[in-house]
Structure formats: C-alpha cells, structure tokens
Amino acid sequence: MKALAARRHHRLTPVVLVLLALVAIGGVYAAFATPSATADTATNQDIEEGKKLFIANCATCHGVNAEGTSTVPSLIGVGAAAVDFQVGTGRMPMQMTGPQAEAKPPQMNEEQTAQLAAYVASLGPGPAIPAAEAVDPELGDAANGAALFRTNCAMCHNAVGAGGALSEGKWAPDIRDTTPTHLYEAMQTGPQNMPVFNDDTLTPEEKRDIIAYIDYQKEGSAGGISLGSLGPVSEGVWVWVVGMGLLIGAAVWIGAKSS
Amino acid sequence: MSDREVTTTSSSEDRFVDPGLPPHKSRMGDTDPRAAKRSEMQVVILFVISIVGTIGSLLAYFLVVPDGDVASVRNANLALGVTLFLSLMGIGLAAIHWAKTLMSDHEVAEERHPMASDAETRAAALGKLQDGAKDSNIARRTVLKGSVVTAVGLFPLTIAVPLIGSVGGDWDVSKFKHTLWEKGKRLTTDPAGRPVKASDVTIGSVVQIIPEASEEERSGHSWITEKAKAVVMLVRMDPADLKESEDRKGWSYNGIVAYSKICTHVGCPVALYEQQTHHVLCPCHQSTFDVSDGAKVVFGPAKRPLPQLPIAVDNEGYLVAQDDFNEPVGPSYWERLK
Numbered sequence: 001m002k003a004l005a006a007r008r009h010h011r012l013t014p015v016v017l018v019l020l021a022l023v024a025i026g027g028v029y030a031a032f033a034t035p036s037a038t039a040d041t042a043t044n045q046d047i048e049e050g051k052k053l054f055i056a057n058c059a060t061c062h063g064v065n066a067e068g069t070s071t072v073p074s075l076i077g078v079g080a081a082a083v084d085f086q087v088g089t090g091r092m093p094m095q096m097t098g099p100q101a102e103a104k105p106p107q108m109n110e111e112q113t114a115q116l117a118a119y120v121a122s123l124g125p126g127p128a129i130p131a132a133e134a135v136d137p138e139l140g141d142a143a144n145g146a147a148l149f150r151t152n153c154a155m156c157h158n159a160v161g162a163g164g165a166l167s168e169g170k171w172a173p174d175i176r177d178t179t180p181t182h183l184y185e186a187m188q189t190g191p192q193n194m195p196v197f198n199d200d201t202l203t204p205e206e207k208r209d210i211i212a213y214i215d216y217q218k219e220g221s222a223g224g225i226s227l228g229s230l231g232p233v234s235e236g237v238w239v240w241v242v243g244m245g246l247l248i249g250a251a252v253w254i255g256a257k258s259s
Numbered sequence: 260m261s262d263r264e265v266t267t268t269s270s271s272e273d274r275f276v277d278p279g280l281p282p283h284k285s286r287m288g289d290t291d292p293r294a295a296k297r298s299e300m301q302v303v304i305l306f307v308i309s310i311v312g313t314i315g316s317l318l319a320y321f322l323v324v325p326d327g328d329v330a331s332v333r334n335a336n337l338a339l340g341v342t343l344f345l346s347l348m349g350i351g352l353a354a355i356h357w358a359k360t361l362m363s364d365h366e367v368a369e370e371r372h373p374m375a376s377d378a379e380t381r382a383a384a385l386g387k388l389q390d391g392a393k394d395s396n397i398a399r400r401t402v403l404k405g406s407v408v409t410a411v412g413l414f415p416l417t418i419a420v421p422l423i424g425s426v427g428g429d430w431d432v433s434k435f436k437h438t439l440w441e442k443g444k445r446l447t448t449d450p451a452g453r454p455v456k457a458s459d460v461t462i463g464s465v466v467q468i469i470p471e472a473s474e475e476e477r478s479g480h481s482w483i484t485e486k487a488k489a490v491v492m493l494v495r496m497d498p499a500d501l502k503e504s505e506d507r508k509g510w511s512y513n514g515i516v517a518y519s520k521i522c523t524h525v526g527c528p529v530a531l532y533e534q535q536t537h538h539v540l541c542p543c544h545q546s547t548f549d550v551s552d553g554a555k556v557v558f559g560p561a562k563r564p565l566p567q568l569p570i571a572v573d574n575e576g577y578l579v580a581q582d583d584f585n586e587p588v589g590p591s592y593w594e595r596l597k
Contacts, residue, residue: 147450148450148451151449151450151467152467155528155530155531156531164542166531166533167533167536167538167540167545167547167558170533172531190463190464190534192534192535193533193534193535193536195463195464195465195532195534196461196463196465196534197464197465198459198464200456200459200460201448201455201459201460201464201466202448206451219329219330220329220330220333221329221333222329222332222336223333223336224336224337254355257284257359257364258359258360258364259286259287
C-alpha cells in the first residue's frame with residue numbers, strides 16, 4: 001500500500017491519468033457511436049474495385065459519376081446501406097424496366113457487393129450497413145415490434161409481412177424471408193416506392209423490435225395452415241370452394257339411394 | 260307395406276297422369292345376408308372410430324398441453340380438432356350408413372289432408388269469439404278500450420328504450436367536428452408518443468402521427484376514440500414537388516405536409532404511401548390521394564380530399580399543429596356542413 005501511495009506523488013502521475021482517461025473516453029465513444037459510413041473501414045483498393053464494377057454494371061443508367069438523370073436516382077449520398085440492399089437482394093442491376101425492380105438471385109457476390117457499397121459510400125455520407133448486433137432478432141422486443149409494424153408497415157406489407165398490392169402494377173413484397181440486415185437497410189433507405197424510416201423517426205431499437213416481430217412469424221400461425229396469410233380473400237375462397245364443396249358432397253351422398 | 264299408387268285429385272287428372280312410384284329395387288343387403296353383415300361391420304367400425312376419437316380427445320386434452328409458444332398451441336389445437344372430428348364424424352357417418360344400408364328402404368306415401376277446418380267448425384269458432392267480445396263490453400266501454408290499448412302499446416318501450424340507448428351510446432354528432440389537435444400541440448410518433456423535430460423528417464420519410472398526450476391520457480377510456488379521429492400521416496418531399504393552393508401556402512413546413520389518415524369515403528385508415536408518386540392509397544376501396552397536390556382524389560370512390568393539418572415549428576424545433584383541422588375528418592354525414 002505504501003508503495004502505491006508513494007507512486008501517486010510521482011511527477012508523471014497526472015500524465016498517466018490523463019492518458020488513461022482519454023483511452024477510456026475514446027473506447028466508450030467507439031463502443032456507442034454508430035459508424036456513419038463504411039468508407040472509414042473500406043480500403044482504398046475496395047473503392048477502386050467498386051468503381052470499376054460501377055462503371056461496368058451501373059453507370060449506363062446512373063451515370064459515370066453516379067449523378068443520375070431525371071428518371072434515374074442519383075446515388076451520391078445514398079450510402080452503403082442502400083447499395084447492400086439493392087444489390088444484395090438482386091434488385092440492382094435491373095434486368096428490365098417495369099412497375100418496380102424485382103428481387104432476383106443477386107448478380108454480384110458478397111465481395112463485389114461490398115466493393116460497390118464502399119465506392120458509393122465514398123461519394124458522399126449516407127447510412128452505413130448496420131452492425132450484426134443492430135439487427136439481431138434475439139435482442140429485439142417482438143411485442144413492441146408488432147405495435148410498430150401495425151402502425152408503420154402492415155398497411156402495405158400485410159399484418160404478418162406477406163406483402164400486398166399497390167397502385168399501377170406496383171406491390172409491397174413478402175418480407176418474411178428477407179434477412180434482418182436487408183430489413184434494416186430497407187427501413188433506413190426507403191427503396192423505390194417505400195418511404196424512408198430514418199433513425200430519428202424510427203429509432204435503431206424500434207427497427208430491431210420490428211425485425212424481431214418478422215422473425216417471430218417464422219414460428220407460423222397458432223391456427224394451423226395460414227393459406228399464405230393473405231386474409232379474407234384466400235380464406236373465403238377456401239371456405240366457399242372446399243368447405244361448401246364438401247357440404248354439398250355430403251348432402252348428395254345422404255340423399256342418394258344405397259345399392 | 261306394399262308399393263301403392265298415389266291417388267290424384269280430380270282437377271289435376273285432366274292435365275297429367277300420375278306416374279306413380281318407380282318399382283322398388285332391392286339393395287344387395289336385402290337379398291344377400293353376407294352383404295348385410297358387411298354393412299353392419301362397416302357401421303360398427305364407424306362407431307368404433309368415434310369411440311377412439313372421443314378417448315383420443317380426452318387424452319389430447321390432458322397430454323398435449325399448450326405451454327405458450329406458437330408451435331405447442333398449434334399442436335394442441337390440431338390434436339383436439341382431429342380427435343373431436345373423428346368423434347362426431349364417426350357417429351354421423353355411422354348413423355347415415357346404418358339408415359341407408361340396413362334400415363327398411365321401402366317407399367312410403369303419406370296422404371295429405373286439407374289444412375283448413377270445415378265450414379261448420381269455423382263458423383262455431385267465429386261465433387265464440389264474437390260472444391266473448393260482446394261479453395267483455397269492449398265496444399261500449401270506450402275508456403276501458405283506450406286503457407288496454409295504451410297499456411299494451413306502451414309496454415314495448417321497456418325493451419326498446421334501453422336497447423336503443425345502449426346501442427347508440429353517444430348521440431352528440433358535433434364531436435365529429437373536433438379532434439384533439441389545437442394550436443401548439445406537438446406532433447408525436449404513433450405508438451411511442453415521441454415528439455418529432457422537423458429536422459428529423461428527411462425527404463421521402465413518412466411518420467405516423469398522434470397528438471401529444473401523457474401516458475395517463477393515452478391509457479384512458481376515451482383515448483381510442485379520440486385517436487381514431489386525430490391520426491395523421493406526416494410526409495416530407497422535395498418542396499419543388501409540392502403544389503399548394505394560395506390559401507394553404509403557410510400550412511406546410513419545408514416540404515413537410517400532414518394529412519388526416521381517415522379516408523373521406525368510409526373512414527378506413529389511408530396510409531399506403533408511395534414515395535416516388537406521392538400517392539397514398541386506401542386499402543379498403545382503392546381511393547388514391549395525391550399528397551403532393553392537396554391530397555386530391557386521383558382514383559377511387561372517395562369524393563373529397565383528405566383534410567390537411569396546418570403545421571408549424573415551435574422554438575425548440577418540434578413540429579406543432581397550427582390549429583385543428585378546418586373541416587370534419589372522415590366520411591360524410593348529414594350534419595357535416597351545418
């Protein structure tokens with residue numbers, strides 16, 4: 001104890017303490033701050049490779065400098081999250097024009113997607129790809145997620161995320177099999193006709209609750225076969241065609257003469 | 260019992276000839292005892308299925324207990340449902356099969372008699388009623404007549420008044436004209452109740468909005484009906500896309516507009532917002548409103564635009580209402596414009 005007490009009076013003590021405090025503050029900040037762009041972690045080589053991929057696959061529509069046109073959106077400032085969602089779900093590069101870009105098997109592998117994301121993120125600050133912890137359904141509150149989903153999402157995507165129709169051939173896709181990361185990115189960036197739910201209007205915790213609710217749907221319905229969870233239309237068809245059919249069949253059998 | 264001809268009445272005899280019953284065909288079980296034995300076995304098997312189903316449903320009740328998660332609830336429902344189905348269906352099928360294959364199948368004709376009594380009986384009954392009326396002196400004693408009619412006529416009120424009273428609940432139509440919105444009331448997120456800063460709403464964002472209210476108010480009894488009238492959708496678009504009429508120039512803030520979410524057709528929540536077209540779609544009857552142009556109707560059965568909530572920003576940067584809606588929200592009703 002005496003030795004420790006003696007060291008407190010050492011002339012370097014204040015310097016050591018200040019250094020320790022700085023490390024602690026920096027560590028705490030690094031732990032809590034959400035990264036604003038993946039460009040910080042992406043290497044210059046990724047950005048270079050991403051640029052080559054961009055010129056080859058995206059520049060035809062989005063322009064050589066990603067500036068966009070009157071009908072094609074500019075990609076400056078959309079961030080890595082938008083690229084990871086659009087390319088990672090196969091929506092981009094688009095195969096053909098139509099009411100909306102369809103999800104299809106991705107054309108780019110994970111590495112190429114990351115390189116493209118790094119390049120686009122380097123063009124201007126935008127939302128980053130969320131950390132694994134931010135999208136972990138295990139950490140979310142599915143009950144709160146259900147309340148948020150009913151208010152913000154269910155009108156287009158259906159009460160359990162089965163999707164639904166919009167106007168003029170557009171539709172809200174089925175999101176039950178979408179990965180948590182892509183769900184988060186879609187909320188944050190608002191792809192195509194989906195509105196944006198940024199981190200201020202729908203906090204990261206609320207987004208994670210919604211992801212937990214979608215994940216909960218994987219357990220299925222307590223009522224048995226869900227018939228696609230499409231609501232009264234599919235259930236009505238089932239009751240009218242199969243249910244009434246069986247009743248009519250039974251009535252015919254009861255009335256028929258036995259041989 | 261033998262097959263017999265059904266006699267027809269004389270009036271229809273001219274028009275068609277009664278074909279009578281078709282010749283009776285015997286079933287296999289009537290002629291072949293082995294077939295009858297087989298049918299009996301089938302009926303017995305069906306009853307046994309029912310017995311097994313009943314025992315199974317009791318076992319299912321005690322053994323397949325739902326412990327709270329979805330899969331166990333589903334399994335419990337399935338086990339109870341299947342066994343109950345077997346239990347009841349076994350009895351039903353057995354009874355029908357028994358009746359069709361083993362019980363007598365000879366055709367029987369039942370004679371129908373006229374429903375009306377003969378003239379003499381009817382005259383006697385009428386006479387008795389008239390005697391009774393004369394005996395009660397009701398035609399002469401008018402006060403008595405009036406009181407009995409009044410008493411019997413008033414009685415239904417004891418049922419009708421409470422019934423109508425509890426069905427209607429609240430008949431104050433003027434409540435439709437006002438919502439919780441008032442000058443300076445903050446716009447907060449639904450359901451969390453977090454106030455929204457104008458700077459938080461980025462272009463392309465949509466926020467589902469409820470008026471600011473304490474936790475206590477929001478758990479109160481009247482909240483749900485007040486919320487149903489006051490829900491608002493907040494949208495931000497590029498101010499260049501926004502078309503505003505002269506008298507509503509001051510109702511938006513930097514491209515942020517707020518509209519009632521209650522459809523003017525029959526009151527469904529209109530919230531399917533398409534970011535690129537600025538159209539908002541009603542899920543019930545596909546009425547489509549253009550949020551960039553005063554929420555005017557561009558498609559569907561709605562007749563009026565969605566009411567707009569005039570908004571402003573308070574000195575802390577939060578979005579607030581300038582006033583209540585300038586017209587009643589939701590579908591039309593008789594007293595709407597009075």
